[in-house]
Amino acid sequence: MALTVGLTSMDKATETALRAAFDAANSELQGRFQLVDETAADYVVIDMDSMYGPMGWLRLHAAGKQVIGLTSAPRTQADFRLGRPFDTVAMIGMLRDVATHGGVDLAALAESVPPTRAGTASAPVPQVSNVDGIGTPAATTSGAVDAPSPPAPLPPPAPIPAPARATEAVPEPVTPEAVPAPAMPATAVVAEPESAVGSVAARLQPAVEAASHRSLFEWLLADGLRGRVRLQREGSPALWLDIDERVYVGPAQLKPLDACFAAQLEREDFEAVDQAAWSAGTAGSEARPLSRLTWYGGLLAGNGSLIAGFDPAARYQLLKWPQTEREFPRHFRIATAMMKGPATLAEIAEGSGTPLSEVVDFVNANLATGFAEPWVEPQPETAPPPRQGLFSRFIRK
Structure with missing residues (x-):
């Protein structure tokens, strides 16, 4: 039975792009999903970044639907997340998560049905004996058939060079480990000002920068750190900060970090770490946006x-x-x-x-x-100046 997916609370351009990505992904997954109206769908994609997205999520959640949040945010309240911008690969990953939740074993399906490339139709399996194909097992028939020509003089099958060309077309991604890490200073140093830190930073930054002791929230506002540092306070788990990449690694929840935000910190409290220490300390943990810590600091500040x-x-x-x-x-x-x-x-x-x-x-x-x-009330529009025409001269006279 196919898993049903619906779309709602989005503009036409987004819906068109989602339908195209869904069709391509569903073809890769052997058509195990069906796009239907949201009222009949078990899983509904909703644009959480739109004005009506959160209200739509509340309505669908109350109706018992499994909600797939389309969002550019790193997290969502929905049951599943489809990141924006999205493509066929992202859609396939999201549908695999949906299939796992729905009890559909796509891995077993892939073993019984050969995968197809996106945008191409699957070729039928030839029903002859002793014929080798690329990615297709040799098929056998119960009846006697004429022996095919010896395979030696045949030219190489056409699909063979395709993977090589695809590999050459896609450049090898460069991972952070492949780039030599710069030498880290003994202590954290002052960084250049951060862009787009919010209106609180603009109002508080002069006073914050003049203080030698600051809370973690004030350090984040003043942006007085650089590189990778570790903060460890008694009663709180270790907090790993990558200031340049604007991410951190720490506990999934925020409340365990209260001790870090309550303390008054000096620059020496942030221990600079090198690549090896960072990799060892953050192995298996998820990196989260640094703005999440700024948000929590603001929540506790007042x-x-x-x-x-x-x-x-x-x-x-x-x-x-x-x-x-x-x-x-x-x-x-x-x-x-x-x-x-x-x-x-x-x-x-x-x-x-x-x-x-x-x-x-x-x-x-x-x-x-x-x-x-x-909120600043907009200034009232000024009346346009009187028109200076021929008849206005007679009127003034």
Whole structure:
């Protein structure tokens, strides 16, 4: 039985591209999936980056559907994730995850049916004996057949050179291990300013840079580190930071890192590590975007009060849907209320049914990452100057 997939909450261009990628991927997977209407589908792809994506996810989740989130974010609240931008290879990987969840063994299917290349049709297996094909086992028949011509004088089969050409067309990817790592200094050094760190950094950076002791949140805002460093605090797991690549390796959840954010740190607290130490310490762990730590630092920075430099009576708005964490389930409700339009902190708390202190912390976190900003009422349009024509002269007279 084919697994059913649907599409919803996306524009026509995205839907067209998804259909094309699905058709190519489904051909590679021997047609084990079927694209149907979302109401009849067991798995539904939804554009989480669109305005109505999160609300669509909430509706589908309540209906018991398995949701596939199409998003450029590294994580999603949906059951499955399809990264943006996507292609046939990404679609195949996502469909394999869906097949595993649906109990379909694609590996066993691949053993019984020879794979086909994307965009080409599978060739029928010749029903003659003692004939060798590329990637196809020799077939036998029960009845007597005429012996084929001796294989020696035959020219090489046409499919043989195809893999060689494909290999030559695709350059060998260069992995980070293949590039010699630069020599690391004994201690971390000051880096160039980071781009796009949010409006909080712009307001707090002068004061932060003047202080010798800073919290981890302030170090991230001031961008006073470079290269790969390790931070280890008592009561907290090790935190590995790659400042240049803007990623970190640490626990999957954020709350175990509270001790790192509560301490006042000096530059010497960040231990510079070389390639060997980094590889050994992060082996088997997932790298996550450094902005996630900035977000969490902003969440903890105010402790229920708005970060200095922002007006508690102002209206605030989300510029786009933020990535919410499973550790804070009420953040989804806060984000939903803020996406309706600019509102005061009290109005957001009332609209989301969430305590005001949680709303303030959530706004702080998204101000730090640039997902939220204070709303500024647009200036009224000025009236155009009077037209200077022939009849206007007579009117003035």
